[in-house]
Amino acid sequence: MQFSRLTFVSCFITLLAGLAIGCGPGDVPVYDGQHPTQTVTPGSTPADNDEPQDIDGDGRTDQIDCNDNDAATYPGALEVCEDGVDQDCNGSDLDCDYSTPPTATPSPVTTPTTTPSDYDADNDGFDDDVDCDDGNPAVNPGATETCNSTDDDCDGSTDEGLTFYTLYKDLDDDGYGSSSSGTSSTCRTEIPDDPAFIWSSVSGDCDDTKASVYPGAVEQCDSIDNDCDGSVDENGTAITIWYRDGDGDGYGTSSGSGMKSACLQPSGYVSRDSDCDDTKASINPGAVEICDGVDNNCVGGIDEGVSATNWYRDADGDGYGVNSTTPVAGCSQPSGGYVSKSGDCNDSNATVHPGVTETYNNIDDDCDGSVDEYTTSLSYYIDGDNDGYGKSGSTATVASTKPTGYVSNNTDCVDTNAAIHPGAVETTNGVDDDCDGTIDEGTEALVQVNYATKGYYALNAQIFTAASQLGSEWDETATTTSGNSVQVEFTTAKYGSLSGFCGVRINVSVGNPAYDWLCEGGAIDPSAQVDIWWRGIWYDESKLKVWVANSSSGSCSAVLLVSTASQCQF
Numbered sequence: 001m002q003f004s005r006l007t008f009v010s011c012f013i014t015l016l017a018g019l020a021i022g023c024g025p026g027d028v029p030v031y032d033g034q035h036p037t038q039t040v041t042p043g044s045t046p047a048d049n050d051e052p053q054d055i056d057g058d059g060r061t062d063q064i065d066c067n068d069n070d071a072a073t074y075p076g077a078l079e080v081c082e083d084g085v086d087q088d089c090n091g092s093d094l095d096c097d098y099s100t101p102p103t104a105t106p107s108p109v110t111t112p113t114t115t116p117s118d119y120d121a122d123n124d125g126f127d128d129d130v131d132c133d134d135g136n137p138a139v140n141p142g143a144t145e146t147c148n149s150t151d152d153d154c155d156g157s158t159d160e161g162l163t164f165y166t167l168y169k170d171l172d173d174d175g176y177g178s179s180s181s182g183t184s185s186t187c188r189t190e191i192p193d194d195p196a197f198i199w200s201s202v203s204g205d206c207d208d209t210k211a212s213v214y215p216g217a218v219e220q221c222d223s224i225d226n227d228c229d230g231s232v233d234e235n236g237t238a239i240t241i242w243y244r245d246g247d248g249d250g251y252g253t254s255s256g257s258g259m260k261s262a263c264l265q266p267s268g269y270v271s272r273d274s275d276c277d278d279t280k281a282s283i284n285p286g287a288v289e290i291c292d293g294v295d296n297n298c299v300g301g302i303d304e305g306v307s308a309t310n311w312y313r314d315a316d317g318d319g320y321g322v323n324s325t326t327p328v329a330g331c332s333q334p335s336g337g338y339v340s341k342s343g344d345c346n347d348s349n350a351t352v353h354p355g356v357t358e359t360y361n362n363i364d365d366d367c368d369g370s371v372d373e374y375t376t377s378l379s380y381y382i383d384g385d386n387d388g389y390g391k392s393g394s395t396a397t398v399a400s401t402k403p404t405g406y407v408s409n410n411t412d413c414v415d416t417n418a419a420i421h422p423g424a425v426e427t428t429n430g431v432d433d434d435c436d437g438t439i440d441e442g443t444e445a446l447v448q449v450n451y452a453t454k455g456y457y458a459l460n461a462q463i464f465t466a467a468s469q470l471g472s473e474w475d476e477t478a479t480t481t482s483g484n485s486v487q488v489e490f491t492t493a494k495y496g497s498l499s500g501f502c503g504v505r506i507n508v509s510v511g512n513p514a515y516d517w518l519c520e521g522g523a524i525d526p527s528a529q530v531d532i533w534w535r536g537i538w539y540d541e542s543k544l545k546v547w548v549a550n551s552s553s554g555s556c557s558a559v560l561l562v563s564t565a566s567q568c569q570f
Contacts, residue, residue: 052123059144063123064137065089076138078146081190130154147187162187167199169208176205176214204228221263233263242269244278251275251284251298274298291331303331311338313347320344320353320367343367360400372400380406384415389422391415392435411435 052061053068060074066089067073077087081094088094119127124137132154133139143152151158167184168177177183177200184199186192191199206228207213217226221239225232233239242260243252245268252258252270258278260266276298277283287296291306308329312321314337321327321342328334345367346352358365360372380397381390383405389412397406413435414420424433432439 052125054125059125059140059142060137061123061125074138076136076143076146076148076150076152078148159187165189165201166203167191167201168203168205170198170200170205171208172205172211172213173198174205174211174214174217175202176200176208177203178205178208179203181205181208223263235261239263240265240271242266242271243273243275244268245270245275246278247275247281247283249275249281249284249287251278251286253278293332306331309333309340310342311340312342313337314339314344315347316344316350318344318350318353320347322347378402378408380408381410382415383407383412385412385418385421387412387418387421389415 052063054061054065055068056065056071056073058065058068058071058074058077060068062068065074066086073085073087073089075089077089079086079088079090079094084093086093119129119134120131121128121134122131122137122140124131124134124140124143126134126140126142128134131140132151139150139152139154141154143154145152145155145157145159145161147159147162149158164185164187167186168179169182169184170177171181182197191201202215204215205213206215206225210224212220213224213226213228215228217228219226219233219235221233223232239261240263242262242265243254244258244260245252250270251272251274253275254273258273260269265271272285274285275283276285276295283294283296283298285298287298289296289299289301289304289306291303291308293302295302308331310327310329311334312323312327313325314321317337319339319341321339322344323342327342328338333340341354343354344352345364352363352365352367354367356366358368358370358373360377362371364371377398377400380399380402381394382397383390386405388407390407390410392410392413392415394410394415396410397403402408412421413432420431420433420435422435424435426433426438
């Protein structure tokens, strides 16, 4: 007996309305085309008959269900790979390393030995007028839609009601795909093993050509956004913190804006910090601590591990203190005249201290415990007139250095007159000015003699600086007298070694004559002959008594030949 479609629809509507019109409460709804004898309750044990049974209630009869006690096992079920169970009844378990996505392949339909009276070719309980694939028992109106690209429940839709996932092509096989590389939508929970492409359910790969670049990768110092977070080299494994090094000593400081994060070393920055004074290159963690009141090595202590300096009082300011005084220990020099060097044997004399040159003075100048060692003794002579020449015949004083008022020679013939000494200029003064043993050698003097009384001519000295000032009436040879002039003969040969001349110029006038005399200024030598011709008479110089002019003062300071009178007499 076969129910009509109208009967099925009427019963189905009645069930929905909660009323049993034409169908009793114990009646089982039967789809149109389903054999009415297939009324076994799911989970019950069928009677021993030849009718198809569906014990596990999965919609597949025992004629095609390879395990009718497991509702998850039937032809067309989703096969779970390598779980030891043949879910889709194809005779084998699924290998997880499949090359193509599995599909629900129906098992061959076992044709009953006896052909049923309906048209259910695949024996799935649905005849061909409602079964959209009567050759596949997994496909029928009562089947559950599975992810297999098949209209399992014959409702005209494929894989409807399932959750679909987007897969992304993973070109570099780093586990992350990219939408720009390509996408695919699937309802399968496992990722297909596609021989052409590698797929990933996770996107976000910012460079799908580099396997080292993907979200979550470790950022490297390589100018690449390795972790695809939009930043380059941030907090990379090889990134370095650099510190500003203001004094160029190889150590920087982290204070202020003194730090930079970079893969390459910026100019003016170093990798070491902890410089406690970045303005002085001598102060840094690698410096040697010295005794100077400063933390040189930046360890937080001052002058640690170094010995203090002993400072000595230096009273005379020569740079050396006295050993006998108690030194002041410290790393910096105390004020008040303290020095680091000692050994001064006389701290009241700045010329006496270690290192000074020893002199001949009966003093230990260099404080080595010896007096006047390594000095040369010299002879010095008293210089009474302080003209640089010592007294001739004086006793020498022996010393290593010249005493005050002494000189190293004794050649002064007159040590009471500073104008008389070797090298002085000889003047006509009756004195051996240059101490050469000769008096007035090579000097000249001119005097003017005026008439005073008859026969006597008083001296009125006048200096003439050159012979040209004597006038044209003078001649060096004897000539005749003419007019009021007299001629004077000069015979230089009579002067011996003397040079130059001296005489008296005579002017004759009528009435009250005035007589100017020119006298020779040579050595005081009574034998010298200078004859003066006047009015036809030769007058010998012995008849003359004249003064010799001093060239520096303009007055007569010595008498030539005759010194008993202050007049020229003849």
